Every structure is written in C-alpha cells, then in structure tokens.
Amino acid sequence: MGIDSIIVWLIVGAIAGWLAGLIVKGGGFGLLGNIVVGIIGAVVAGWLLPNLGVNLGGGILAAIIDSAIGAVIVLVVISLVRRT
Template sequence: MGILVWLIVGGVCGWLASIIMRTDAQQGILLNVIVGIVGALLAGFIISPMVGVGTINEGISVATFLVSLLGAVILLAIVNLFRRGSVR
C-alpha cells in the first residue's frame, strides 16, 4: 500500500511542482512521478526534521503534502540551475 501512495502523491506533487516551475510542457507523467517521489524523499530527510512535520509514510495530511511539494520544487530548481544556468 505504501508504494501506491508514493506513486499517487509523487505524481501529484511532481505535476504541481512542474506547473510552479513552468517545466510542465517538457515533462511527461513518468518524469512527474519520479520528480515527486525523489523530491518527497529529499524533503523527508532535509525539510521534515527542520519544521517538525512527518513524512508521507507516517500519514497523508496537508502539512506532509506541502513538504513533499516543496521538496519537488526545490529538486526542479536544482535541475534547472544545472541544465539552464538559472533557476527560472
């Protein structure tokens, strides 16, 4: 059940992050899911302990979703920085 939650939440977070960072036209659904999952993983290690919010594994709430979304946005910003030379 956990993998299914990761795929769904990762897909939604990756899709929203790509809309926020204006890279939606360049990414497909698979890349959105990957960005969402990796972004949520990074957020779980870095952002969650700083703000005291749990991760998606502990339960889905607005706070855990926002932390995962923030991680995906940060991941896309880092990718854009290396690919284009600007965060955009």
C-alpha cells in the same frame, strides 16, 4: 511494504511532481517524470525539512506538501544545471 503503500507513494509522487511542475515554470516531465520527481522530492524534503526544524505533521496532505516542496527544490536544481 505492501502494494497499497507503493500505490500511495506513486499517487503522492504524481501529485507532488505535478504541483512542482506548475510552480516551477517549464518543470513538468509528463506523468512518469512527475512521479519520479515527486518521489525524489519526498526524499529530499524528508531529509531537509527536519534538519531545518520544519514539521508539517502527519497524513496524506502533509506528505503531498512535503513532497511538493522537495520536488520544487529538485526542479530548481535541475533547471540551474541545465542552464550551465
């Protein structure tokens, strides 16, 4: 894995985390938090969506959408855990 792949992961993670923070009210964690939430969301979506039979295709836009879906799921779970 090269440095360019890591930079793409960080950018996709930041965008996905930011989008998820907008969708889930009060879910933003700042730049680094959004990157982490976006990358964790990408892992969650990478596991969950194929098991549900959802395939958005390839490319950077599909990666951002996948990661954002996973990040929304992660933020909803975090907000549920915080309430209890």
